[in-house]
Amino acid sequence: MELDEAMATARATHQSVLTTIRSDGRPQLSNVLHYVREDGVIVVSTTAGTAKYKNLRREPWAALKVDGSSFWSYAVLEAEASLSEVAADPHDAAVEELVDYFRAVSGEHSDWDDYRRAMVSEGRVAVRLMPTRAYGLLR
Numbered sequence: 001m002e003l004d005e006a007m008a009t010a011r012a013t014h015q016s017v018l019t020t021i022r023s024d025g026r027p028q029l030s031n032v033l034h035y036v037r038e039d040g041v042i043v044v045s046t047t048a049g050t051a052k053y054k055n056l057r058r059e060p061w062a063a064l065k066v067d068g069s070s071f072w073s074y075a076v077l078e079a080e081a082s083l084s085e086v087a088a089d090p091h092d093a094a095v096e097e098l099v100d101y102f103r104a105v106s107g108e109h110s111d112w113d114d115y116r117r118a119m120v121s122e123g124r125v126a127v128r129l130m131p132t133r134a135y136g137l138l139r
Helices: 003-011 051-058 093-106 112-121
Strands: 015-021 027-036 042-047 061-067 074-083 124-137
Touching (some): 003 061, 003 074, 015 051, 027 051, 051 061, 051 124, 061 124, 093 124, 112 124
Antiparallel strands (some): 015 061, 027 042, 042 124
């Protein structure tokens, strides 16, 4: 599967499964919402207390599985990962990135000030995935 074809599949949905690597080398999977930025970077939101955050800090690699139109149709994007800073102020760069994420996945928020405060209180982080390889089967 070509990377462009897998990216088109990722752009067609926001639902996916993120795989990271635990310290013992075994995979850790999480259902996540994602979006693909204009520059091809895939963004996921998480909190600093999750296993995926800890795994990505230690091993900045992930795979994102995106389903196609049927059970037998899917794309997996392997990616190098980077993390934003943990949201610390309602108007810092991390929160701005999370606002972009929310808009892309869910549209406009009913109370952006409340959302910004929540990103800080939850210790939210933007996970950035830069795809390097793809495989799967699209039917």
